[in-house]
Amino acid sequence: MPEIILEDPDGTFAMLRDSVAAFAQRFDGAKSLRARRGAGRDLDRDIWSAMAEAGWLGLMLPEDLGGAGLGLSEQAILSEALGRALITEPLAQLSVFSGTLLAGAEPGAERSRLAEGLISGSLVVSPVWQTTDGGFAVVTATADVAGVTLSGTADLVVAAASADVFLVLARSKDERVLISVPAGSDGLSVSERPTVDGATLAQVRFDGCPVAAEQVLARGLLGNDLLDDAIQATRLTLAAELAGAGSKALEATVDYTKERVQFGKPIASFQAIQHRLVDMWSVAEFSCAAIVNALERLADEPGKPAALAVLAAKARAGDAAVDITRKAIHLHGAMGFTDECDIGLYMKRAVNLNATLGNPAQLRLQFVALERAA
């Protein structure tokens, strides 16, 4: 089955894949997802701790913050494997996105505390910055005689109920600042809605939530690339997870159609089914090739070529995973339409990840606008 093909001289990638496979033996992805969904929870804390123990949460964080100091290639291989195994805890947001912001924040005690907690799994650090249309939320930090307070609303917050700390992107006068807000702070409220893949997304409201000086992790975020870097890294992570999910859904469908007999033959022997499976395999191959291209551009041609490549990779992997899993459902027949069959969980997961941080249509438009910009 298609996978991200990278040279692996020291065996790091093989090791990462093996460690996910071993992990999936302990924590079955589909079973865990159903359990979390049944409980209405947004994060499985046991799994999260185990992921921390595996060293995955701080994979890309620099070593001076306690991380492994690895790069996006390692992250992509890891996330692809997690996607295959349907391990759906929100690593992309809670580790890659939050981690990139922390790595780029100003050195200080709070930053060190959060990084350490993030890496060890003891702190769930959830980023807060979007509206439901994917744009920037308006959360404003205002200073008066009583001190600085936050007000405003953000959406699409993952693991909000489980979060220990919110990493809030706020406006303060003309600049954008990054603020750490402990869960349970005064004036902070959270309301959750279920996601299609059995977790939740929350609206987080700040109503005069007090902020101490040491909670401000970074300033001047309009003028630098930190946020763009975080979005880019997260998109590539999501692309890899989508590629893994798509590839696994294809594999499951190939297996199913080889076994399922109708009219005296396995349905995989019917030409119409075969061609459909080949088309699914093709887009899976293209996803992996697009991700490899993005990783190479990031290494060789940072800037515009890399930005284009990441947009293309997320768009392709999202389109492919959604397309593959839809067809997979169909090829599983009535069985595919049941909740008991794991294939539906892959489809729902693909729908969520595909819509996260830009769906393919939006990303393609960004690509063209960027490419055609003088």
Add this chain to the structure above:
Amino acid sequence: MPEIILEDPDGTFAMLRDSVAAFAQRFDGAKSLRARRGAGRDLDRDIWSAMAEAGWLGLMLPEDLGGAGLGLSEQAILSEALGRALITEPLAQLSVFSGTLLAGAEPGAERSRLAEGLISGSLVVSPVWQTTDGGFAVVTATADVAGVTLSGTADLVVAAASADVFLVLARSKDERVLISVPAGSDGLSVSERPTVDGATLAQVRFDGCPVAAEQVLARGLLGNDLLDDAIQATRLTLAAELAGAGSKALEATVDYTKERVQFGKPIASFQAIQHRLVDMWSVAEFSCAAIVNALERLADEPGKPAALAVLAAKARAGDAAVDITRKAIHLHGAMGFTDECDIGLYMKRAVNLNATLGNPAQLRLQFVALERAA
């Protein structure tokens, strides 16, 4: 194979179909098209005369102008049959469009002369009104001491080299007028370009071309529906021709794939080919149903419902014929890629008709704009 299904209590439709079948025995469509293309001509005058003798050119013209006084249903059945037989002389423009304009023009000697000539085939009456983008050409009628003259340029003129008379839609001050201009008039020039289906479209230039009072056939065309009626009737005619061409291309492909043996079996026995053929058949059925719906709306609900139905029918029939003939080429294999095989002529014909008076994307937008207009 799919066809336009209408109740035929007095057998008119069956008679029309039979007459086209007999006609096609005398004038083989593909052979005639190749001959005309080889000669670089825009009209086969012999075929045109024979079509006149068959009574087809004045089918919808009122009886008081010498026509048969029949309706769009008869025209649709006729054009569908012509489409099947690949009889490609531009009936839609030279009979339906020109005829509708003449029928709506003001009574007078010139109108009677043109109608008679159109019906008998002795005059080729070619409408002149468009630019290459399908919009209205700017041809201006100006009066000064020397009299009225025409100036301006129009495009997409069919049979311009063969035309005896041009039916020019011109601007005169604030109104739109219809003017008859004899071929060979002073200041009139014609330059032809080949069309994909082996005829030509011309640019017609008027450079101070004199116009006598009796050449003005109608005035005030901005305020009435004549032009809209002509466009609507022509679109439905084109839709029917497209439906006929698509249905025949499907039939030819079914026949070919039943005969063509590869790997010891007719290729029509392979499931992937079968499903492709079924999809071709489906859109052909939908084309015919859309045309029947348009004819019924025109009869029962003139105005907006009919206008919507005609837009839908032309869009569907165009999309279907282009899609069917593309697939037909492919299913004919290498043979389909040769000029010797008639299937390519059907494909080229479909491309031309589909792009005439609005391609499907444009027509769909018009549909939505009209439907959503308060």
Add this chain to the structure above:
Amino acid sequence: MAEQQDWNSLSDTEFRKIFRSWVDENCPMRLRNMRKQRPVFDELADWYHALADKGWLSPVWPQEYGGMGLNAAKHIIYVEEWARLGCPRIPDHGIGLVGPLLIEFGTEAQKAHYLPRILSGEDVWCQGYSEPGAGSDLASLRTAAVRDGDSFIVNGQKIWTTLAHCANWILLLTRTSRDEKVKQKGITVLLVDLTSPGVTVRPIENLRQEADFCEVFFENVRVPAENLVGEVDKGWNLAKAVLGHERIFLGAPSRPEVALSRLEQLAEARGAFADPAFVARYARLRLDLYDLGSAFERFAKQLRDDGTLGADVSVLKIFCSELYQKITEETLDIAGEEARFLDDLPTGNGEVDAMNLYLDSRALAIFGGSNEIQRTILAKAVLGLPS
């Protein structure tokens, strides 16, 4: 009880008006445009009884059995108005399947016993056709019925049995003899009481996590011989026959119609109609739906004129199910990041159940014969393509 009238003698317009106005007045608003495609009997009981009292529960049963006795043309109007008013689908296996089967092939005793109990809601039926190894290839079913004195003993398993957990009777296709050459031979139709010892019903949740179908297990279930319909070993054609003209409704535009209205609602709320790229995609879907209406009417007319339909009618089901999917996919696309939510999307003017419809739209292309099977049937039946 029921109002009797020769509905077929009315003009289409008259009938449509009479039918529509009574239904609109009597079908409770809480049941209109339900999120569930198939509500269970208990949710609908009052509306069910109201229809039965009016004599309008069974559109095609002859009036002597308490139906309306509608011909195909009037039946289409019945279904169209039903959809237009957003009325819920009622548990319809008794009305649509068991009733017509018994009326055509049942004994007088069977008719006298079962038909009134369907109308009264006392019996709620389900349909036991599919098996784990016999889905698209229905003829290979294996649930066995063996004659034992004045009974049959049934062993085996059915699956995808819609709403079996809310039914008390099942129309069961069983195998009574094995002839591998012609698998359709040796199939027998039995009426089986689901409360019989040895029957186990296990609901299965679908993608929307609703239990609308079940597995049904039969372990030495004793079925009285008088519950046989027709003859032993000759049940196949009988089971097929009652499908009749109802196949046209699988391709009726109502599902994509509902989905498109939701797409429009969301698009209005999110400002998508100001984006020409959306409008172009919307236009394609809108025209597909419009043309599906024209194609539906083409077959409806044939049904009105000839009283019968060919295999070609399944083109509607293929087009309809694929259009339904395209519309729900577009709805998720314009939802952007909100496509991640399972619950309904607020619009300021009602909610849009984008994900509910998206998930539901997966079903129609699978059930009732997958679109692949339908295409293969069309290839042979309509285009005469070789095997």
Add this chain to the structure above:
Amino acid sequence: MAEQQDWNSLSDTEFRKIFRSWVDENCPMRLRNMRKQRPVFDELADWYHALADKGWLSPVWPQEYGGMGLNAAKHIIYVEEWARLGCPRIPDHGIGLVGPLLIEFGTEAQKAHYLPRILSGEDVWCQGYSEPGAGSDLASLRTAAVRDGDSFIVNGQKIWTTLAHCANWILLLTRTSRDEKVKQKGITVLLVDLTSPGVTVRPIENLRQEADFCEVFFENVRVPAENLVGEVDKGWNLAKAVLGHERIFLGAPSRPEVALSRLEQLAEARGAFADPAFVARYARLRLDLYDLGSAFERFAKQLRDDGTLGADVSVLKIFCSELYQKITEETLDIAGEEARFLDDLPTGNGEVDAMNLYLDSRALAIFGGSNEIQRTILAKAVLGLPS
């Protein structure tokens, strides 16, 4: 004559630079970006001879035979730069097919005789594989070669023989024995002089009304036995072997690249980039092309690393040919009414050959094994699906 150098020892960048600059300087501008996909020998003779003199005509032949001896990695650069500079495809059956075949399987006498005559342009070769009854199913070919003393007598017919009317030699697959069980057995490769008595060549016009392929008829054509390549009855694997890594180039992005640049040119001229609906469709095509580049690189890398490719490489050809069609279809769509013209469309900044490309794009999905065949091969070879 030819400059000899170990090209493979250069870095990719160095080689690319050297190759590109000489070609750019020496390939006549009148031959760049030609409308014809396959110009005939006479149109290109001076450029052909210039390449031969330079020793750059045959990228993969070993240098001892007058080639460049490029490995797969360098060959890809050769092809990429060729495409990027808009150089014309030269009649390449001698260079790409006959040369490698003889170098691997030919006798010393054959190599000494034929290879220099290919480089000099004295012999122009075509490839006699397909027959009327053997297209996708090539192994069922029937053109017969019967041994007669020191000759073979050939009877039969080939079709789709590219540029046979401009060639003087044909590489011919013939049937020398019939074994219906294994059709690939009994096939023999012969080198046949097209000026031999009994050979008739009939050009066939394609959809663009250009004669770029032919039928070739053989009536008792006498072929000397020394023109046999390899062994009698064992020609199948030999014919297949020389395809080698060249299959990757069937999926190279050059054709859709050219088509997309034409689409952009027309879109700029007609203002389509101001229409968000067009931009959305364009974006899809642009990204498809971009991703085809990534996928091409994925296989090119495999070729560089392993020196070989699997069956999976044909995914490129499928994607590439279908993308090429989509782009040319979109070009006609935005041409609006102008899609009716056969000739090129003026833009004020050069002409766009919309119809020429549209018609040309029909070919790639058919020739070199239809996309259906390719998908079936992939199903078995890559996914291991059962028959």
